[in-house]
Amino acid sequence: MVNIMKSITIYDIAKEAGVSPATVSRILTGSTTVSEEKRQKVQKLIEKYDFRPNAMARGLTVSSSKTIGMLVPDAQNPYYNSVFASCCNAAYEKGYSMLLLNTFSDPAREKEALAKLIEQRVDAVIISGGRCDLAEQGPLSEETLRLISNRCRVVITSYSNYPEFAGICIDHRGCLDLAVDHLISLGHRDIGFVYAGPEYIGTKWKLDRLKEKLESYGLPFRKEWMIESRTYAHRGGRSAAHTIAELDQRPTAVIALNDVLAAGLLQGFHEVRIDVPGEISVIGFDNAYLTDITSPSITSVGYDYDAFGAMVVDYAVGEHAQDQGINLLIPGELVCRDSTDVARRA
């Protein structure tokens, strides 16, 4: 579908101003000094016609589109949404625009989307979630590697084992520490964990760290308190709550892999009349906005999404080109709400 009207060009401006197109270009880019007189004249015409230089033409000559592509499994998901939105803002500040493509974690679609971004000649692609989040990142397929290689910068929002990609990753271990330390400071010693997707880095790191940490404190790491859910959705937390309710000995606090599972725990405990935080404390991760609207509100370890986005974009636009393949951690921040309280033994 073509645009309705042939739009105005620097030639039109140049002719009317009685200067050369090069001069108009110089004014646009500010590359060289131009006599004040001509600058004025040209500027006036630019405003008169609301002239906007064609980014495609410019991109063609300077080999840069000033766009960044982003691949996410599902843009609807609040987490990816947050990351994307913050990247958008950071990109805007740097004069870039963001293109978003959903992959639905489908490898074929992923490849297709990547190809599309390459065609657009994005200056960088940000890959979020999916295979990149696996604890054991398989090698990139030869195809993907070739598609990417030398064509644009790549940063993944996870820990990167790929020498070609920079990784900006949430400090899952540090986040877990924050959660456990908070619970311990409230007197909890019996701590459970509800999680899903142990093959993913965020889960694995937290689980491993929890074990390490509890043992180092001489606290029990009990198998039956570590509940693997089949889903990240709230119903996973809900059924975990029922499981916990039936335990002979229950933990006094449970950590949920994310806020949605934590919300599910709340629902489940509510159903079986276990009071939160009176009888059991609950803490989540991500500090999603839903933490505020539940009853009780949910204590959560979140992150500064804006800082996250800014960091990702910094790498994407190549401000740290020397650090190819490096990994950076985004620290967590504890936000106390009403779902955690001092431990009370039955």
Added chain:
Amino acid sequence: MVNIMKSITIYDIAKEAGVSPATVSRILTGSTTVSEEKRQKVQKLIEKYDFRPNAMARGLTVSSSKTIGMLVPDAQNPYYNSVFASCCNAAYEKGYSMLLLNTFSDPAREKEALAKLIEQRVDAVIISGGRCDLAEQGPLSEETLRLISNRCRVVITSYSNYPEFAGICIDHRGCLDLAVDHLISLGHRDIGFVYAGPEYIGTKWKLDRLKEKLESYGLPFRKEWMIESRTYAHRGGRSAAHTIAELDQRPTAVIALNDVLAAGLLQGFHEVRIDVPGEISVIGFDNAYLTDITSPSITSVGYDYDAFGAMVVDYAVGEHAQDQGINLLIPGELVCRDSTDVARRA
């Protein structure tokens, strides 16, 4: 920042295949038939090098970028996020990519973002929220109009009073009907409403319709049951619940402008020990994912976001070019959950 490596072009492919660039182009676009022999040879080379045609170059010659720009007040907001995500998918199906820009409802930023999209030569821009959602849409500023006019198609995700723009709008009146009919079918006669932003179309249409509707049914439309909150956030609903709790005569059901306010009502009623749905029913709009995770879960009138996005994109890519300036309504869908029940008088 330039890309690292000069990428391969149709000329390279053509030379190696011993054909002309035009032939390669023909194969790429499928515009004319090409001899099977040459097609094979070229195809092989395309795969060999993972050649991807430069979209900027193509766009420059065909005057179309195959991209759609979208302006939203805040991409973090779940509603805009949903709309954007569904547009993304719909666009993908049609071979378009989406560019997203945040305006933060700031006119200056809005103009800047619009200019940016124009520079990118997007084929269309989708404007969501902000001034477009006002019930009284002021005339477009001369500047904006000039910026847009004849440069690309525009569709707004609201009712459009602008002859230049198509409007795809949620059927707020129909949605309200659905909510009220549901409550009436449960025996409710005393119905309240909690809302914010009466200057916005979604609010105004619902409020007006509620009055109309209750009166037509001979039901009370009581001033003190119509509670205007200063915010769309959950705390608005919470304080509304407290207000309602102190009423001499309370409604048996309350409609909230959106699910977040409904969640706030739940919190508030919980605090003052009013049982939902036992003593009072609550219903929201948008069918956001949070409706499932609250206790009780929230009955809500939602919409088919995918259909919404598909419709918006259809107009954006000009499949209904003849219908410039037309308005279309997206119907609501009632989703019953646990926050509504039969009316019980005290």
Added chain:
DNA sequence: GTGAAAGCGCTAACAC
């Protein structure tokens, strides 16, 4: 400081 001209990578006449 400024203009002429080449070139970015593609498509679309236009010839053959």
Added chain:
DNA sequence: GTGTTAGCGCTTTCAC
């Protein structure tokens, strides 16, 4: 069918 060529709208040498 296929090649030649002229743009698309910009930036950027290279002269002057």
